[in-house]
Amino acid sequence: MTKQEELKAIFIEEAGEIVEKLDVDIIRFEENSNDLELLNEIFRGVHTLKGNSNAFGFTRLGEFVHHFEDLLDYYRSTKESIEENNLELFVESVDVVREVMRCELDSIEILPKSYAECLEKIKILLDIKKNRPKPVIEQKSEETLKDLAFEFALDTLDEQEDEQRDEVEKSIKFHQSIQTDGLNLYKIDLTLDSDSYKRGFDYFVFLKILGERTTHLESFFDMQNIQTLDEFKSDENSITKVTIVILTPFVYTEVEEVFEFLFDHEYSIALIAPLVVEQKTQAEVKSISSLSKTSETVESTASKTSTTSSNANMPKSTIRIDTFKVDELFDSVGELVIAQNFIAQSEKIRSIEDESINRTIETLSKITKKIQDRVMSLRMVAIKDTFEKMKRVVRDTSKKTGKEIHLIIQGEETEIDKTMIDNLSDPLIHIIRNAIDHGLESCGDERVSAGKDAEGVITLKAFHKSGNIVISVSDDGRGINKDRVLKKAIERGVVSENENLTDSQIFALIMQPGFSTAEVISDLSGRGVGLDVVKTSIEKLRGKIEIDSKEGQGTTFSIILPLTLAIIDGMLVQTADETYIIPTLSVVESFRPQREIVHIFKGKGEFVNLRGECIPIIRLSDVFDLNAKKIEAWDAILVCVETEAGRIAILVDELLGRQQVVIKTLGKSLSKLKEISGGAILGNGDIALILNVDELRPLGEISHV
Amino acid sequence: MKPNLPQSKKERYLTFFLGDEQYGIEIERIKEIIAMMKITGVPKIPKFMRGVINLRGSIIPVVDTRLRFAMESREADMHTAIIIVEVEKVNIGFIVDRVEEVASIDKASLSEPPKFGSYIDTDFISAVAQMGENVVMILDVIKLFEADEIIDLEQIQNSNTSDA
Numbered sequence: 001m002t003k004q005e006e007l008k009a010i011f012i013e014e015a016g017e018i019v020e021k022l023d024v025d026i027i028r029f030e031e032n033s034n035d036l037e038l039l040n041e042i043f044r045g046v047h048t049l050k051g052n053s054n055a056f057g058f059t060r061l062g063e064f065v066h067h068f069e070d071l072l073d074y075y076r077s078t079k080e081s082i083e084e085n086n087l088e089l090f091v092e093s094v095d096v097v098r099e100v101m102r103c104e105l106d107s108i109e110i111l112p113k114s115y116a117e118c119l120e121k122i123k124i125l126l127d128i129k130k131n132r133p134k135p136v137i138e139q140k141s142e143e144t145l146k147d148l149a150f151e152f153a154l155d156t157l158d159e160q161e162d163e164q165r166d167e168v169e170k171s172i173k174f175h176q177s178i179q180t181d182g183l184n185l186y187k188i189d190l191t192l193d194s195d196s197y198k199r200g201f202d203y204f205v206f207l208k209i210l211g212e213r214t215t216h217l218e219s220f221f222d223m224q225n226i227q228t229l230d231e232f233k234s235d236e237n238s239i240t241k242v243t244i245v246i247l248t249p250f251v252y253t254e255v256e257e258v259f260e261f262l263f264d265h266e267y268s269i270a271l272i273a274p275l276v277v278e279q280k281t282q283a284e285v286k287s288i289s290s291l292s293k294t295s296e297t298v299e300s301t302a303s304k305t306s307t308t309s310s311n312a313n314m315p316k317s318t319i320r321i322d323t324f325k326v327d328e329l330f331d332s333v334g335e336l337v338i339a340q341n342f343i344a345q346s347e348k349i350r351s352i353e354d355e356s357i358n359r360t361i362e363t364l365s366k367i368t369k370k371i372q373d374r375v376m377s378l379r380m381v382a383i384k385d386t387f388e389k390m391k392r393v394v395r396d397t398s399k400k401t402g403k404e405i406h407l408i409i410q411g412e413e414t415e416i417d418k419t420m421i422d423n424l425s426d427p428l429i430h431i432i433r434n435a436i437d438h439g440l441e442s443c444g445d446e447r448v449s450a451g452k453d454a455e456g457v458i459t460l461k462a463f464h465k466s467g468n469i470v471i472s473v474s475d476d477g478r479g480i481n482k483d484r485v486l487k488k489a490i491e492r493g494v495v496s497e498n499e500n501l502t503d504s505q506i507f508a509l510i511m512q513p514g515f516s517t518a519e520v521i522s523d524l525s526g527r528g529v530g531l532d533v534v535k536t537s538i539e540k541l542r543g544k545i546e547i548d549s550k551e552g553q554g555t556t557f558s559i560i561l562p563l564t565l566a567i568i569d570g571m572l573v574q575t576a577d578e579t580y581i582i583p584t585l586s587v588v589e590s591f592r593p594q595r596e597i598v599h600i601f602k603g604k605g606e607f608v609n610l611r612g613e614c615i616p617i618i619r620l621s622d623v624f625d626l627n628a629k630k631i632e633a634w635d636a637i638l639v640c641v642e643t644e645a646g647r648i649a650i651l652v653d654e655l656l657g658r659q660q661v662v663i664k665t666l667g668k669s670l671s672k673l674k675e676i677s678g679g680a681i682l683g684n685g686d687i688a689l690i691l692n693v694d695e696l697r698p699l700g701e702i703s704h705v
Numbered sequence: 706m707k708p709n710l711p712q713s714k715k716e717r718y719l720t721f722f723l724g725d726e727q728y729g730i731e732i733e734r735i736k737e738i739i740a741m742m743k744i745t746g747v748p749k750i751p752k753f754m755r756g757v758i759n760l761r762g763s764i765i766p767v768v769d770t771r772l773r774f775a776m777e778s779r780e781a782d783m784h785t786a787i788i789i790v791e792v793e794k795v796n797i798g799f800i801v802d803r804v805e806e807v808a809s810i811d812k813a814s815l816s817e818p819p820k821f822g823s824y825i826d827t828d829f830i831s832a833v834a835q836m837g838e839n840v841v842m843i844l845d846v847i848k849l850f851e852a853d854e855i856i857d858l859e860q861i862q863n864s865n866t867s868d869a
Contacts, residue, residue: 335762578746624748664764666747666757673749679757679764687745687759 011052012105018045019098024388026094027395033082042090043072049097058104060111061097067122068093074129077173086125092118164220164243171218171245172272179247183215185272186255188244192266196237201262203242209258214248323418326378333375334662334681340368341683376567380415383462383471386425387412390460393429397436404444404455405436414462416469420541420561424471427534431473431557432458434531439475439555450552452476465560468585472558479551482506500612507547511535542568544585560585568663570680572656572688573639576621576628579688580652581661581680582639586693588647590639590655598633606633608649615640615649618696623675641693648696659683663690715809720841721788721801723771728801729808729834729843736789736796738804741781758787758798765789767798773849774829792846808841810834815843 022045029038046069054062072090075082082090096118103111168187175185188210192201203221211217222241232238248255252271259267343349344365349357387409398405416424435458441447444454459474482503489495489509501509511531538545543561562568562585570581571590597609598617606617617638621628631653638649661680666673666689677692718729719738739760744767746756753772757764767787771778784803789796815832831845 331762338759338762626748664762666764666766673747675749676747679745681759681762681764685759686743687757687764689745689747 008056011056015049015052015101018049019094019101020385020389021045022094022097023392024385026091027388027391030087030091030395033087036076036079039072039076043069043076046072046097053101053104058101060115061100061104064093064100064115064119065097067119067126068097071122071126071129073170074126077170077177080129089118089121089125093122164222168220168243168245171220175216175218175245175247176272176274178216179274182249183247184250184252185274186244186246186248186250186252187270187272188246188255188259189268189270190242190244190259190262190266191240192237192242193263194237196266197235202237203239206258207244210244210246210248210255213250214246216245216247218245219243220245321378323379326375330375330379333372337368337372338681338683338685340365342685345684377415379417379419381418381421382412383414383416383421383424384412386421386428387460387462389425390428390432393432394436394458397433401436403436403440403442405440406455406457408457408459409461410459411462414464414469416462416561417563423537423541424559424561427537427559428471428473430531430534431559432460435473435475435477435555435557438477439479440477450478469561469563470558471561472556474554474556476554479553479555480507480510480547480549481551482549485509504546504548507549508545510547511545542583542585567660568690569658570661570690571639571658572682573637573650573652574654574656575652576626578626579656579682579686580620581659581688581690582641582650582693583690584658586641586643588640588642590637592637593634595634608633608638610640610649613647615647617649617651619651620691623696643696644694645697648693650691650693650696661688661690714812716812717807717809718841718843719788720805720808720836721786722803722805723774723801724776727805727836727839727841729810729841730788730790730846731843732807734790734792734846736791739787739789739798741785741787741800755800760789760796760798763796765796765798767800770799770801790846792849808836810836810841810843818842 022042025038025042025045029035029042032038046065050062050065050069053059053065071093074080092114096112096114099112100115102108172185172187179185190203190206192203196202203219207217207219220243221239222243223239225240226232226238246255252269255269259269344361349361352358391407391409394405394407436456440456440458441450447456448454457476459472461470461472461474463470485506486495486501486509489506489512490497494509494512495501511534535545538559538561541561543559546558546560547555548558549555568581569584571584571587573580573582591610593608593610599607599609599614601607606619607614608617609615617633619630620626621630633651636651636653637655638651639655640647640649659682661682663678663680666676666679674695675692676689678690679687680690682688717732719732719735720727720729722728742758744756744758747754747766750756753769755767755769755772758767769778779802781800785800786804787798787800788804789798791797815834818830818833829844829849830842831848832843834841834843
């Protein structure tokens with residue numbers, strides 16, 4: 001990767017995060033549009049995005065966020081409350097930002113229609129806002145708008161100057177608004193000569209000195225005259241001008257002292273009068289108009305509000321780590337645990353019978369366990385962000401369908417494996433949309449007549465349940481009509497008529513491929529992908545979906561996931577002298593069958609009749625061509641597991657226990673084995689193979705369903 | 706590794722014995738050599754794949770090199786070793802009878818493999834080198850696997866399902 005590509009990758013990652021955060025913030029802001037801190041937060045995000053996108057030549061994105069920033073800044077600085085319809089525009093803008101960013105990243109030429117529309121709306125709104133309350137700046141704002149329009153096309157010097165002046169004005173206004181007693185506000189223009197480096201000065205020296213005793217500092221670099229890389233001379237100053245706005249306890253002479261070694265023409269210091277609260281508007285106008293007279297050429301570089309926000313709420317200190325590195329650490333810790341187990345179980349070491357050694361080994365095993373837990377927790381993140389995203393989904397779907405919805409979120413602190421979180425959004429979005437679209441009654445009246453509130457309730461919940469994580473989406477809608485589902489399923493030939501299905505089995509039918517839920521539950525059309533896609537993607541995460549529904553009362557989709565992708569809870573079984581692991585998640589029950597309930601059909605295999613259900617028996621020794629002496633089913637143990645193709649009973653010699661195991665791949669060359677999903681290293685260092693129960697089929701391929 | 710090139714450059718090879726024949730593998734490919742250890746059988750894999758081993762926490766497939774070369778299998782003894790070789794970023798263990806030494810072989814002394822008189826398919830052999838009285842057959846581990854059904858199976862697997 002070249003340096004440029006590397007930077008770009010960082011930008012993309014960062015921008016993605018910003019947009020994601022914007023998404024969440026804007027929704028929170030919509031709920032509480034008086035939260036100025038939140039508005040600032042949004043502004044900062046947009047501001048950073050602007051700087052970054054222009055730096056990477058994403059000018060279309062740059063232009064849009066630039067205007068968006070102006071609009072946000074207007075509200076931020078005037079503290080004017082935001083009108084409902086304009087709030088809508090904000091939300092729309094964040095959408096456009098996301099869209100445009102995708103276009104930029106994929107180098108798509110055609111921008112979405114909303115881009116131009118939304119941009120136009122922002123411009124008009126800005127125009128209105130800037131014109132109405134302060135007629136004095138009218139002329140200036142028109143200028144601004146004019147130059148904004150041209151800025152990313154062919155910008156002329158003048159226009160850029162205007163733009164930069166605008167930035168400085170903004171900064172001054174901002175600093176005036178936070179100015180307190182004992183602090184002075186200065187605007188300093190530095191125009192160092194090109195030989196200044198040789199004299200030992202550069203702008204940063206002054207920024208550093210000023211920074212030592214200022215509470216707020218913002219600098220604007222004019223980068224216009226920077227030469228291209230070929231012509232660039234490192235010993236020559238090509239930054240012609242820097243404007244610095246500082247808020248400092250320094251008096252004028254103290255500030256001047258800083259620059260005493262410069263030529264007179266290289267600096268100018270202006271003390272900006274503090275705002276008097278009663279005359280706020282006037283003062284602002286005055287300071288701005290006085291500024292407009294001086295022609296400055298400056299450009300904003302610094303992220304302006306970082307200084308003000310840092311003390312507002314102490315952010316959690318975090319570092320970014322490549323997940324690959326965490327995985328490596330995880331592997332090494334796995335080795336450590338095994339080595340530690342070896343020591344702990346070693347007969348030789350045990351026979352030493354020395355108390356201090358035993359104690360040390362005890363301590364070692366405790367520490368190892370602790371390290372293992374902590375490394376595990378590195379991969380875990382709270383599901384909060386994903387849930388926040390869902391607010392947006394609910395909001396949008398609510399708008400689209402015209403249904404009023406109240407969203408309840410519970411357990412957003414629940415932690416879940418990072419890799420799973422990434423793959424969880426899409427299925428969750430799908431289920432939520434589905435719940436709103438099909439689950440809830442189509443109009444409020446229908447709900448009221450059913451004795452419910454007109455407003456539908458969607459509940460999003462995350463919680464731990466017996467070693468798994470459950471994420472559930474519930475609606476209080478009309479529920480699933482079992483009979484209709486069953487009828488449809490029979491029509492489609494998914495199930496046969498005389499089959500005896502439990503409720504949950506019937507509900508599970510709606511996740512079968514080609515089983516359009518739309519036709520079953522409502523007249524609203526589907527979205528191209530059915531619930532079967534959701535099911536597949538959850539299964540990829542080694543999870544499963546359960547549906548529960550009461551007609552007239554609502555439906556609950558529960559996604560049940562293992563705590564982490566790297567570890568499964570497994571049942572250790574032994575057959576033909578080999579140890580295998582069956583994922584506990586799929587185990588229904590295990591039992592030693594009575595002779596009477598085992599049936600053998602010639603050429604068709606064996607079945608066990610479990611409480612009226614006929615379950616095929618799978619012998620691993622047959623599936624895997626193992627040489628083992630055949631034992632009768634009633635002398636063995638049957639482990640009944642749930643698979644895609646229905647229940648099967650795996651015949652094993654013995655149950656060895658239940659254990660959490662770290663899943664390892666068998667390496668490329670062996671992963672073609674469909675029946676085995678991987679291997680795990682047991683405490684004694686032996687390897688046990690993990691069975692992929694969905695691929696275990698009775699010999700002769702007897703269809704169960 | 707073109708034996709015809711007139712470069713006089715020494716390459717280092719790990720040499721080992723299978724029966725009476727001496728073989729060599731480029732030293733860069735060798736990750737490590739371990740003593741014979743417990744091998745867990747994996748069902749439904751080619752005969753010459755003996756199964757998997759636990760190499761300090763990672764699971765690595767092991768090839769019985771004798772079976773691969775259509776030789777008789779034999780009981781492991783104190784000399785039996787597993788050579789861990791990296792083939793296309795995957796570690797694979799090869800069971801050999803005895804590890805001999807790391808030999809420096811002049812590129813100039815490498816010659817084309819003979820087309821006859823060997824136990825094995827000459828495709829696996831990239832060159833033959835004279836070393837004192839012995840002849841060392843330099844193995845092309847990639848070929849060893851390209852010529853292998855494993856690759857085919859892998860492709861099938863890739864087209865069917867992606868590795869979770």
